[in-house]
Amino acid sequence: MKIKILVFLIACFTIFGGVKNDVAAPTFTLMNQDSEIIDLASFKGKKVILEWTNHDCPFVKRHYDTDNMQDLQKEYTENDVIWLSIISSAKGKQGYVTKSEAKELTINRDAQPSHVLFDSNGDVGKLYDAKTTPHMFIIDEVGMLRYQGAIDNLGSTGALFSTDLSKAKNYVRDAMKSLFLGEDVKEKNTRPYGCSVKY
Amino acid sequence: MRFLSLFLITLAFAVDAKAVKTDHAEISIIGKTNILSESGTIHLGYKFVFTPGWHTYWINPGDSGGPPVFQSKQVKGWKIDQNLWPGPQTIEYPPLMTYGYENEVVFPFNLEITDLKDNETDINIKFLVCDDICVPEEANLKLILKNKILNIEERPNELEKWRKLVPVRGPPDLNASIQNNQIKISAELIGRNSYFFPYDDQIVDFSTEQDSLDSSLSFTALDSFDGKVHGIISSQSGFFEVNEEVYIEQPETNATTEGSNSVIKDVSVLVEKQINEDQSFQQSGISLMTAIIFALLGGLILNLMPCVLPVIALKALSLVKNANESKSSVTMNASAYVFGVILTFMIIASLLISLKNAGELIGWGYQLQSPFIVTLLCLLIFSIGLILVTNIDIFSSSTKLENFNKGSGLINSFFTGALSVIVASPCTAPFMGAALGFALIQPDIYSYVVFLSLAVGFALPYFLIALFPSLVKFLPQPGQWMESIKQLFGFMMFGAAIWLLWVLANQVNANTLLIVMIGLFLISFIVWLQKIAFKHLIKTILILSFIYGYSLSNWDFKQNVEIGYSLTGNGLQESVETAYSDNDEDFQEGKEKKRGGSFVWSLEKENILRNSNRAYFINFTAAWCITCQVNEAIAFTDDLMETFVDKDITYLKADWTNRNPVIAKELEKYNRSGLPVYIYWNKNLDEPMVLNELLTEGYLMEIINEN
Numbered sequence: 016m017k018i019k020i021l022v023f024l025i026a027c028f029t030i031f032g033g034v035k036n037d038v039a040a041p042t043f044t045l046m047n048q049d050s051e052i053i054d055l056a057s058f059k060g061k062k063v064i065l066e067w068t069n070h071d072c073p074f075v076k077r078h079y080d081t082d083n084m085q086d087l088q089k090e091y092t093e094n095d096v097i098w099l100s101i102i103s104s105a106k107g108k109q110g111y112v113t114k115s116e117a118k119e120l121t122i123n124r125d126a127q128p129s130h131v132l133f134d135s136n137g138d139v140g141k142l143y144d145a146k147t148t149p150h151m152f153i154i155d156e157v158g159m160l161r162y163q164g165a166i167d168n169l170g171s172t173g174a175l176f177s178t179d180l181s182k183a184k185n186y187v188r189d190a191m192k193s194l195f196l197g198e199d200v201k202e203k204n205t206r207p208y209g210c211s212v213k214y
Numbered sequence: 215m216r217f218l219s220l221f222l223i224t225l226a227f228a229v230d231a232k233a234v235k236t237d238h239a240e241i242s243i244i245g246k247t248n249i250l251s252e253s254g255t256i257h258l259g260y261k262f263v264f265t266p267g268w269h270t271y272w273i274n275p276g277d278s279g280g281p282p283v284f285q286s287k288q289v290k291g292w293k294i295d296q297n298l299w300p301g302p303q304t305i306e307y308p309p310l311m312t313y314g315y316e317n318e319v320v321f322p323f324n325l326e327i328t329d330l331k332d333n334e335t336d337i338n339i340k341f342l343v344c345d346d347i348c349v350p351e352e353a354n355l356k357l358i359l360k361n362k363i364l365n366i367e368e369r370p371n372e373l374e375k376w377r378k379l380v381p382v383r384g385p386p387d388l389n390a391s392i393q394n395n396q397i398k399i400s401a402e403l404i405g406r407n408s409y410f411f412p413y414d415d416q417i418v419d420f421s422t423e424q425d426s427l428d429s430s431l432s433f434t435a436l437d438s439f440d441g442k443v444h445g446i447i448s449s450q451s452g453f454f455e456v457n458e459e460v461y462i463e464q465p466e467t468n469a470t471t472e473g474s475n476s477v478i479k480d481v482s483v484l485v486e487k488q489i490n491e492d493q494s495f496q497q498s499g500i501s502l503m504t505a506i507i508f509a510l511l512g513g514l515i516l517n518l519m520p521c522v523l524p525v526i527a528l529k530a531l532s533l534v535k536n537a538n539e540s541k542s543s544v545t546m547n548a549s550a551y552v553f554g555v556i557l558t559f560m561i562i563a564s565l566l567i568s569l570k571n572a573g574e575l576i577g578w579g580y581q582l583q584s585p586f587i588v589t590l591l592c593l594l595i596f597s598i599g600l601i602l603v604t605n606i607d608i609f610s611s612s613t614k615l616e617n618f619n620k621g622s623g624l625i626n627s628f629f630t631g632a633l634s635v636i637v638a639s640p641c642t643a644p645f646m647g648a649a650l651g652f653a654l655i656q657p658d659i660y661s662y663v664v665f666l667s668l669a670v671g672f673a674l675p676y677f678l679i680a681l682f683p684s685l686v687k688f689l690p691q692p693g694q695w696m697e698s699i700k701q702l703f704g705f706m707m708f709g710a711a712i713w714l715l716w717v718l719a720n721q722v723n724a725n726t727l728l729i730v731m732i733g734l735f736l737i738s739f740i741v742w743l744q745k746i747a748f749k750h751l752i753k754t755i756l757i758l759s760f761i762y763g764y765s766l767s768n769w770d771f772k773q774n775v776e777i778g779y780s781l782t783g784n785g786l787q788e789s790v791e792t793a794y795s796d797n798d799e800d801f802q803e804g805k806e807k808k809r810g811g812s813f814v815w816s817l818e819k820e821n822i823l824r825n826s827n828r829a830y831f832i833n834f835t836a837a838w839c840i841t842c843q844v845n846e847a848i849a850f851t852d853d854l855m856e857t858f859v860d861k862d863i864t865y866l867k868a869d870w871t872n873r874n875p876v877i878a879k880e881l882e883k884y885n886r887s888g889l890p891v892y893i894y895w896n897k898n899l900d901e902p903m904v905l906n907e908l909l910t911e912g913y914l915m916e917i918i919n920e921n
């Protein structure tokens with residue numbers, strides 16, 4: 016029992032350590048919807064946005080049903096930014112999809128991610144300490160983590176389901192604006208909100 | 215006519231006040247009373263009842279989720295205050311941690327009205343209801359005041375209960391400090407089950423283990439911690455607020471440790487820590503040292519238990535008789551006795567431990583769940599009784615109890631020791647329960663240590679005599695009184711045999727009971743026979759015991775299916791159902807059974823009571839647990855039963871006479887493996903309270919009235 020607890024604690028500190036802002040973001044490789052191996056390191060020179068997602072989560076749904084997420088995706092992928100939608104739902108849990116289901120979702124929702132990545136064993140999610148869906152991370156051209164947290168400020172007020180999302184303070188958009196201007200991101204660490212990631 | 219219209223209006227309101235049902239919840243507004251007599255502040259509450267197992271969130275939901283949002287339409291003359299947040303529970307989704315309310319919650323709020331004119335307002339509630347997945351739901355309620363009647367449900371007790379869970383101001387001795395990234399909050403009120411619920415995510419990672427001790431709580435701070443601890447802490451008496459700037463504590467110097475003592479301390483601290491980590495119920499968590507002391511005391515007291523006293527007393531009598539013998543002989547005899555006790559205890563310990571390691575759920579008294587062992591004990595004790603009363607000797611002159619020549623005397627002493635342990639097995643002396651409970655959840659080596667302490671405690675009086683044989687002189691002078699006392703003890707043994715028969719009657723059917731009684735008959739027959747035909751006795755005994763042994767071995771010792779819990783899944787289900795059917799309906803309806811009545815315990819019932827904040831008392835008992843029977847006779851008086859009813863304390867009884875893995879598991883939760891165990895819980899207690907093993911009415915009344 017004692018050993019179990021110890022192992023658990025060590026596991027917590029090592030695997031579930033999370034990531035720090037303004038240091039190099041940990042790299043990873045995951046398979047995308049077309050069974051291609053996608054390596055984060057290969058996007059050096061481009062900004063990368065990570066979006067943890069689960070299409071059945073009501074918070075995620077709200078962002079897609081209002082086209083809020085798609086608009087963001089479109090806005091940045093058109094500007095040479097890589098958008099990675101990562102699914103860490105374990106097999107059998109809510110949000111788990113096969114590659115063809117993922118493609119279907121992208122088409123049906125008119126989503127514009129550069130890649131949909133599958134992390135069903137949760138390694139990358141735990142590496143980044145992704146807690147909720149959505150949970151957003153922004154990595155700059157040199158691979159530094161510049162932002163992590165919520166997509167906007169509607170989480171703490173619980174107003175997500177009744178507010179016009181375009182009127183919210185969108186942390187991702189603010190951070191990207193600063194990055195494009197070559198400035199420091201002002202709010203680089205916010206509290207993510209949403210459904211728990213279904214590890 | 216007027217009466218009728220009033221009735222119709224009330225009826226219409228009843229419809230309005232009906233709870234709003236969403237997919238996973240039922241929401242209503244509750245209050246003290248729906249008839250308003252004056253304006254002012256009225257205490258109300260939003261009540262949520264979720265699909266079982268589903269939950270919603272606290273104001274800080276933890277790693278995911280979100281709190282409910284209440285919005286009401288502003289109307290003239292009414293002011294609806296912001297709702298209050300009762301203290302939540304932890305809801306874990308490893309590696310994530312969330313804070314919320316499972317199954318049911320009431321968010322209290324105040325309505326301030328300036329006059330009693332008819333008025334109404336709309337209330338909109340948006341909330342998340344989750345189990346593994348989350349669903350956002352919405353409810354629209356209408357609060358209406360008409361003819362001074364408010365359309366709410368009258369649930370004063372429920373509202374009061376949840377109002378009591380709203381955090382109060384922290385106690386004056388509340389203190390927060392930080393040392394090497396470790397935040398430590400201390401206050402007298404903090405207990406081993408306390409938990410710190412932070413208001414925001416800057417203080418502590420929600421899934422961090424929190425180390426709660428008596429009067430302090432510590433955990434690792436996040437890098438983002440800005441020096442202010444802001445949140446609430448759960449305690450035995452509800453929740454209290456923490457809003458403290460931490461002071462930075464200098465690292466301690468370790469110069470003042472107390473030499474060898476510290477080693478023992480460290481070991482017991484380590485063991486204690488392990489118990490705390492292993493067990494969710496921590497009140498009964500004791501250290502190894504405490505367990506050893508308890509075992510010693512328990513063993514000593516075991517000597518006075520009704521099932522042991524006669525055997526022990528005999529030993530004492532023989533010591534008295536031989537007080538004049540040489541000191542060395544006394545020492546030898548006492549040592550042989552002590553040796554017999556310790557060896558038997560160790561054999562029992564090995565058996566229990568190997569059974570435990572084989573995955574059995576065991577406990578002290580466990581052996582008495584086997585009707586076969588009860589039968590053997592019954593026959594044995596009856597035989598001892600007969601021997602005492604008739605003062606005869608059956609097997610050989612060497613067992614003649616007053617015969618104390620050296621060689622055979624030693625064997626005799628040894629077996630008396632063994633015998634006393636065997637007949638002691640149905641008894642749990644005070645202190646023993648805690649010690650044995652500890653022993654059986656520990657690594658094997660600790661178990662042996664505790665059992666050894668128990669044996670030493672049990673044999674302590676003779677141990678002392680062995681060491682200081684001259685002590686015998688202080689015992690009363692031998693004489694005719696010894697004969698009378700011995701015969702009296704014989705009748706005590708008959709009493710014990712009757713009790714064992716009753717235990718057996720609870721376990722087996724009448725036919726099996728019959729064959730045991732035939733056994734008793736045969737034994738008494740043999741005793742009579744030896745008076746008239748001593749020479750053929752051995753032969754007769756052999757023949758009779760052969761016949762009897764044969765029939766015993768062929769007899770079906772299966773337990774009664776109706777009461778017994780068979781180990782197969784199916785059987786368990788069935789018997790649980792049977793146990794339910796007798797009073798489950800009453801229970802569901804929250805009916806009070808007639809005074810003195812109890813409900814059959816089940817985990818579900820306990821949970822229902824707890825979730826609805828109704829106090830309960832659980833009596834873990836068994837027919838073979840003599841301490842339980844004594845307690846029931848002494849402490850569970852009519853007055854007490856009436857107090858139970860008056861205070862709405864549900865009396866649950868868990869009967870462990872027959873094997874029942876569910877009950878064994880439950881006992882393990884309280885760090886216990888033997889009976890009796892008494893549990894009391896009410897809404898003011900964080901965790902159920904484990905009561906003393908020896909009960910009195912006064913003690914129980916005190917517990918009930920003080921908590």
